[in-house]
Amino acid sequence: METFPAALNVKKFYSTENDIWHMDNNTFLHFPSLNEVSISECTVKNITEIFNAISSMTERVNLTLSIKGMRLQTFTDKHIKMPGKASLTNLTLDRNDISVLNTRHFAQLNRLQHLSVVRNSISGFSASKTQLKGLKSLDLQSNRLSDRTVSFCFGNGTSLFPDLLLLNVGYNRISNIKDATFHCLDSLETLDLTHNDIIILDFSSIECLSSLRHLILKQNWVKSSSGIIPGNFPPNLNHLDLSANQLGPYTPKLCSYNSMARNTLTILNLNNNLIAKITSNYTKCLVKLKELYLSKNEIETLQDNAFAHLPNLRVLHIDSQMFGIKLIADHAFNNLLLKKLNLKKNFLLVSGSKLKNIFVPCPHVATLHLSDNHVKNITALMDMITPLKGLTKLTLKGVGLKEFPFEIFRRFQTLKKIYLDQNNIKLTSLLSSLQFTSSVKYLSISYNRLQFWHKILIPQPIMSSLRKLYIGHNWFDCSCNESSIWLRNQIKEIPSGTFQNVRLVGWPDSYKCHFPGHMARTLLKNYRRTEEDCKLPNKLIPVYIFIACTLLGISIIVAVAFWKRWYILYYLHKFKKGCNRKMATTNPELTHLLNHDGETYDAFVIYNENDCGFVVGDFRKLVEEELNFKLHIWDRDGSIGNARSDSYFDAMEASRHVLIIVSDNIFKDAWCEFQIDIALMGNVETDGRKKMFLVILSQLNQESMKKSWCSLLAKTSSGKWCDTKNGIRGKVFVEDLKSTLCNCNL
Known part of the structure; x- marks a missing residue:
């Protein structure tokens, strides 16, 4: 590879699927602004040439280097050298064939902060390993690490990566979290163990990780009954992700029985498990928990005070239960601090007084998701959400609404965002003479059956407060209808897609013609009808066409009759003879008619x-x-x-x-x-x-x-x-x- 010409303001250099037989030391000499080099799926004869070319840079820059898919197997001290002014801070060696990671080879990179060796064949560290100071992030996903072959500590208890903040060992073969594996990572804040073979989680093995804040254990095999051994949490742990495990039918044992031991956990993710019943026996210690995720479980019943043992709970996601929620007690959400509640896709039927009082104990909910349930009665919906005096965001997608819910806009003056997509709302329900004020800033009403046949898009009381409107994928008429032309002329292109100073979200791709048939799927942006296009056709044209077609038909019949006149006479002759023969058979006096x-x-x-x-x-x-x-x-x-x-x-x-x-x-x-x-x-x-x-x-x-x-x-x-x-x-x-x-x- 020859040296590039001078005076090029290049910041990123990418080379993919090339054959690099030689890379000159001065390749990047004239790239003073270069901060990222990526070489992937290439053939490089000598890997040292890449580092030599980078070392020739004359500016002091922090550089990111990616060498991916190159089938590299080993590194030596001679390969990785950075004697120049540039500092290598990010090194990516993904999709290679490295089997043993020797930290000694990276010792010369004293500014290295992020190292990624994803999708290699690494099973452990070399025996001649050395300490890497300054490294903040290490990504070892999709390798062959196991709890028997890997340790991030020296024998004397010191850390191999003393400054490490983030460690990702997901998609490996770790089946047990041993104290000897991670105990020395005193500065570690995030430990990601996604998709391993972990069956038992013993909190005592990670209790010593004093700086740990995020522990991610999703997609493992942990069970509620025997998979978790309660103990003291790491002192600063505030996020625990146990989604997609085998937890159930009860909530997991995160505390000793009825223990009130304090901890700092604020976020708990239990999505995609087999939990069917909410209990407080082993979760009473989670007194600081603010966010709880229980989506895609098997919960069918929510009893009174189901979450009362979590006094600081502010966010609750209990959507998409496998069999739907069949019963919600009136005091199930007895949490005064609850701000966000997600109940979508639970087969809830909003009708009558069955769910009328479920939000009375949590009047401070500001964000409510009820999408993909069934609202059979709009009055029942209003009765149910009336206690939520501070509601700011309401999602009602796909709930079967047939009429526009004006009452929601009128009654909830704190409401800022409302989503009414994928319903069956028609234009007639928008034509209201009600006078009210609204505070809604964002309205989404796409994928409905709105046809704008009047000079109105959204009633003016709502339009007056709106800032953004998503009304795409409705039944826009692109004919010569006066209202359609008015609507199109009201939409301004600069700034892109605005209607009376309201920004149309999704413009122009989501706004397409539905009528007439020959304009279907045409962008509303391209709908421009002139007076000539919309000139009414002559009403007598169908009459003229009928007369012309009749005359043409008569002419054809006459021409064919004249052309075949003799044949017509012949068959007429035969027909008359046949009739005479039948008449003579029935009446002998007419025999003289026969020839x-x-x-x-x-x-x-x-x-x-x-x-x-x-x-x-x-x-x-x-x-x-x-x-x-x-x-x-x-x-x-x-x-x-x-x-x-x-x-x-x-x-x-x-x-x-x-x-x-x-x-x-x-x-x-x-x-x-x-x-x-x-x-x-x-x-x-x-x-x-x-x-x-x-x-x-x-x-x-x-x-x-x-x-x-x-x-x-x-x-x-x-x-x-x-x-x-x-x-x-x-x-x-x-x-x-x-x-x-x-x-x-x-």
Whole structure:
């Protein structure tokens, strides 16, 4: 790594996932403001080069160095040297492969205050260890320490870290707190033993830690009955965390039975345990306790004076009980000094007078959490919280409110913050003409069903005192509604998201359009409707569209009817014949209406009008005069009086076979093509008895033929007309024609 250019005001240097083959001693020479260097997941050939590069700094600064994920296994005195002016105060060696921690290697870092070796493989300290003075914080989380392999004291009782204030040995394998392990840490203030294998807590083993203030033992295996051996607490201990252990069904034995021995404990965390009953037998000595956390236990009943033995209790969290709290006695919270009470997620039903008096013994509660319970009756809620004359913060999230609780704002003039999120409050409940004063500074009413269809956001008596308002995730209308445009114009962007000098919390991400559908999830910030956008459409447009669609439909029907007019006439003809047949069957007098189905002609001739002379002349003479077959030729036999189409169809039905005169003229004759289609249908209906024969007059132009004609010529019997009847071709033609028109081979 080459030296960086001069005149760079760099304070932090990070290098991640690089291959550092060489780091020059002058790498950071021109970084006078540098105070943090982090090298993680890199490949470094020589770890000493990092310390040499830092030592070259010319300014007197306190430096933080992080070397993470480098698979370092060992350190020596030669690796860690800081001869320069910079002072290394924070050293992080997380995610390496260090198995033994030798404090002698850090002895030269006489300004080192914080050392972290998290997620290594450390099982203990080296035998050649030396005392590290000045070190304030040591983080040994996620290693392999056990009570058998680690001790923070020398054999003569002196401390390995005489100035240590914070020691974190969480996520290790310590199963027993021995006196010999920590007794020498006279200045230690915080001991974190989270997630170890501790089963028994003997207070006598830590009694000697005279400066200890915070003892964290969460996520271990301590039980109430046999896991705690009462004794004298460390003289300055004021915070004990026993959350997520196996405590239960009673509160843990923190004092000898009915002992009133004094201690300084002020905060006790018993969250996430199995406690089902509150007793005072082994907790009477906690006379200075101010904060008690009992969330996520199995408490179902709170009897009278459940916490009366804790006279200084100010904060109580008893929320999220596994099966909910089924009974709260009227004097359960008999604590005059109680300031904060958390009862959320306990399946409480606020209805009637069942919970009416529970807050009478603790009138000084200022912060009350009742979220995720069920308020069935707003009057019952008011009766319950009325004794709390000094209430400043009230949380009612997800309690099923359907109306805006104006009475709370009117009655509690000390209330500063109220949370009404995730309810079913609608706009109509905000439209109130009540006149009152309010002292609420912060109102949260998000995730409700508010639709702002009037020129009002929050009633003015409340708006007058508000400083912050969270009203996001409601049903904002982004149409051309006059009230919606008014609301958007009232929201100012500078300062960001203000409505009548009230700051909108969560603006702009939490404020999205709900109506109309095409604007859904659009940020209200981007909702800008102009007069042109909101111009009302012409009311006659639907009429115009209806008329246009009707005319288009009629045009299509007429076009299709004209295009298929002959087919329509054909099916109409068949329908009339069917009706006549049914009428004649029921009434013999109408038999004359039937066209008799007898076959009058041997063949019906289909031809183009340009070939009429040939059909009436030479072809007729051959077929009728020489071969004695009777033909129906329209120009000769067409009937007069009936509809032309009916005459065609009757004549074709009265003929046994169909002859088609094929020339170039017929290819462009749509009427002839229709007659051929009818003949083909007749051939199918008679199972092939009504035959078809093509009389080809001349050499045909195949380039102008349709594919349908090519298929007809290939699949239908045909013969080429020959003027010389006595020739071979003429005789063949005559024989083919005769075989089609009669039922025998001639």
